[in-house]
Structure formats: C-alpha cells, structure tokens
Amino acid sequence: MLLLFFVFNRSLVVVHFWAPWAPQCAQMNEVMAALAKEHTQVTFVKLEAEAVPEVSEKYEISSVPTFLFFKNSQKVDRLDGAHAPELTKKVQRHASSSSVSAGSNDSVKEDLNVRLKKLINAAPCMLFMKGSPKEPRCGFSKQMVEILNKHGISFSSFDIFSDEEVRQGLKTYSNWPTYPQLYVAGELIGGLDIVKELEASGELDTVCPKAQKLEDRCDVLCFLYVHLYRGNPYINSCSLALSEVVDYETFDILEDEEVRQGLKTYSNWPTYPQLYVKGELVGGVDIVKVGMGESCLRCKLTICLKL
DSSP: OHHHHHHHOOSOEEEEEEOTTOHHHHHHHHHHHHHHHHOTTSEEEEEEGGGOHHHHHHTTOOSSSEEEEEETTEEEEEEESOOHHHHHHHHHHHHHTSSOOHHHHHHHHHHHHHHHHHHHTSSSEEEEESBOSSSBSSHHHHHHHHHHHHTTBOOEEEEGGGOHHHHHHHHHHHTOOSSOEEEETTEEEESHHHHHHHHHHTOHHHHSOBOOOHHHHHHHTOSEEESSOTTSOSSHHHHHHTSSOOOOOEEEGGGOHHHHHHHHHHHTOOSSOBEEETTEEEESHHHHHHHHTSHHHHHHHHHHHHO
C-alpha cells in the first residue's frame, strides 16, 4: 500500500523512517510537523523502520532517522541523520521545483554533470563512499579506506548518503553502479575489487598520490613557528622574538597537532616559538633575544631572511 501511495501521489512526499526508541527521531518528528504547516502542498509520512523490514531493505535504511524524498513516483533525494537545517533546505528546494517541464530536464541534467565533474576533480584522489573515512557506513567503504590508509595515500572523500542526486547521478555519469568509487586525476579507477587488484599487483602506489610524510612537511615548513600569525601573537614571547626583523613567514602550530608534536622530535626542541633560517633551526625566543643583542648575528638573521 505504501509503494502504491508513492506511485500515485504526484506531489512531493517526504518519508521519515524512524524508531520509537531513538530520541533524535522524536525531535525530527517535531521538525516535520512544523514543516508540514509551512508547506501544505507537501505530504509528510512517518514510517517505523523496524515494522516494515522489506521496505527498509529496499531503500537501504541502515540507521534512523532517515528521510526519503519522492516526486512523481520517483525517489529524488535522501537525508541520513537528524539534521533539521538540511531537512528544511531540501524540503524547500524540492517543493519549489515540484513542477519541472520536460524541456528544463536537460538543463538540470547538464547542471548535475557539471557539479559531478567538479566533485570528481575536487582533489587529486577522490573517494565517493558511504559515510566518512572516520565513520564508514558499509563494509566495502571501510575496506577501501583501510587500504588507502595502509598505503599512505592522500585522498579526499564525499559521503554519497549526504546527497541522493549525486549518489544516483554518479552511477550514470561514470557508468559504475556501486560504491565506493575511487577517482584519480579526474578519472575513475574503480571500486573495491579494482583497488584490491591494484594493491596485489603493486600498482596502487604508482597510481594514487601519496600523503606527505611528517618529516617532509617539517622540511617545507622550516620558518618561524608561532602560536598565531604575525601581528596577533598568542603569547608575548612570539612578538618579542622578531619585533625588529622584517621579512619572515609564520605557521600556526595550533592548527595542526601532528606538526606541533612532530616538530619537537624532528628538531629536538621542546617549546615554541621556533625560528628557522634557510632550513636550519636557530632556536627559541631566548636564543633570538641573545642574537638581537649582537649586531653581527642580527645582521645575519636579517640577510638570510631576505634572501
């Protein structure tokens, strides 16, 4: 009966798959009630996920709350999780475009393809997966992340559960029906099976870009490390260190805990700020203060920084 309702209802239908034991579901039911008063042309349905296992399986409902959006008998979007602002935005967007002409469908498809291309090229290595690298939401995605991390591959990811349009459109765009999907330099590599084959043959390390090692990052970031950027030091010693030296760059070690801890070992210097000149450690604030009292060292610092 529920499926027949979806087929014959021509308006936008929003279905909330929920569970009575989940407090976040009760909160989202209140959000739905408020949206129903605002969007009277939209049909809102609550469906207890565990009471209809065949429907939940058909639509891959793996957690609650989950919202599915149907229009003209077709599922057009999905939202996983208790995200009231995102639910409101999706309802407004789909409700406002409920009557799309056949002529404009081509334009919508073209816009989606442009968006997909941008997403694929958003990073040298892009993984389209279910969930996030920290919280994969399917076994295949989890295995893919583990393989990439094991090989030290630098990658960005996109959660296809966060956008049903991308989830369905990417299957057609790349002619690949399942997830996860891995792209390198804008080109589809494949799914988990292909990546496993590349790993077994030893080709994975040459195909995918490697994550930069901490030692290499420290080599690149050999300049002044302070708690905040120049002009707004976090502690007095940071501003005192180079109050009269003009040309220098900074890195905020509070922005990257790996660098913050790793640089102490890398340079065998336990505190911050740290000053580097031409890749060599000069020292901390005490060393720099001594140097500023000696004109020859001060000149050396200034000249090296300007080179």
